[in-house]
Amino acid sequence: MRILVAYASRYGSTAGIAERIAEKLNAEGFDAQAKPVKEARDLAGYDGFVIGSAVYIGSWMKEATDFVRRNRVQLSTKPAWLFSSGPLGAKATDAQGRDLRTVAVPKEIAEFAFLNAKEHRVFFGALDRSKLTGMHRLMNLMPAAKELLGEGDFRDWSEVESWAEGIARQLVGVPVGRE
Ligand SMILES: Cc1cc2nc3c(=O)[nH]c(=O)nc-3n(C[C@H](O)[C@H](O)[C@H](O)COP(=O)(O)O)c2cc1C
Numbered sequence: 001m002r003i004l005v006a007y008a009s010r011y012g013s014t015a016g017i018a019e020r021i022a023e024k025l026n027a028e029g030f031d032a033q034a035k036p037v038k039e040a041r042d043l044a045g046y047d048g049f050v051i052g053s054a055v056y057i058g059s060w061m062k063e064a065t066d067f068v069r070r071n072r073v074q075l076s077t078k079p080a081w082l083f084s085s086g087p088l089g090a091k092a093t094d095a096q097g098r099d100l101r102t103v104a105v106p107k108e109i110a111e112f113a114f115l116n117a118k119e120h121r122v123f124f125g126a127l128d129r130s131k132l133t134g135m136h137r138l139m140n141l142m143p144a145a146k147e148l149l150g151e152g153d154f155r156d157w158s159e160v161e162s163w164a165e166g167i168a169r170q171l172v173g174v175p176v177g178r179e
Pocket of ligand 1: 012054085086087125126127136140149
């Protein structure tokens with residue numbers, strides 16, 4: 001059973017999550033490939049989709065949103081899961097006591113209801129300030145940035161792996177083959 005793990009990642013941490021999901025699915029006996037959305041082709045050849053993006057200023061990266069919109073018909077005919085990689089820091093809540101995973105849900109997820117995705121999961125992300133480029137580099141200089149953007153790698157690999165295991169369990173019994 002072929003599964004596409006398609007992702008958008010500006011600095012590589014979301015790519016790492018996508019690759020770990022694909023590795024786990026492969027270890028569970030599936031034929032999973034992690035690919036940047038820009039390189040994902042021939043979607044008819046897949047039996048399921050995991051689609052993820054880094055979150056910037058409350059949104060998925062444009063290339064990921066465009067990928068979902070452009071391929072809405074094909075993506076919605078197969079089981080699909082969504083993930084976002086965003087929150088930073090060791091705390092689960094923000095200064096107002098709100099759950100960071102809830103706050104981080106990008107605005108596009110409501111629009112993607114047409115996919116009938118089995119789940120949307122928010123994972124903590126990673127940030128290396130020295131890697132920031134363009135507008136992000138400028139934003140990092142703003143006084144609020146230090147407080148809002150915690151530096152470090154906050155990805156929880158055991159959570160990513162158990163999410164992938166859950167996907168593997170749900171995929172058992174899904175029909176295989178091209179439409
Ligand atoms: C300028 C900037 C804005 C960000 N905005 C958000 C945001 O609105 N919500 C969020 O959860 N994370 C936000 N983040 C954190 C990133 O989503 C996080 O660092 C993510 O892991 C980056 O993924 P990538 O390495 O795949 O690009 C922001 C990071 C930067 C540098």
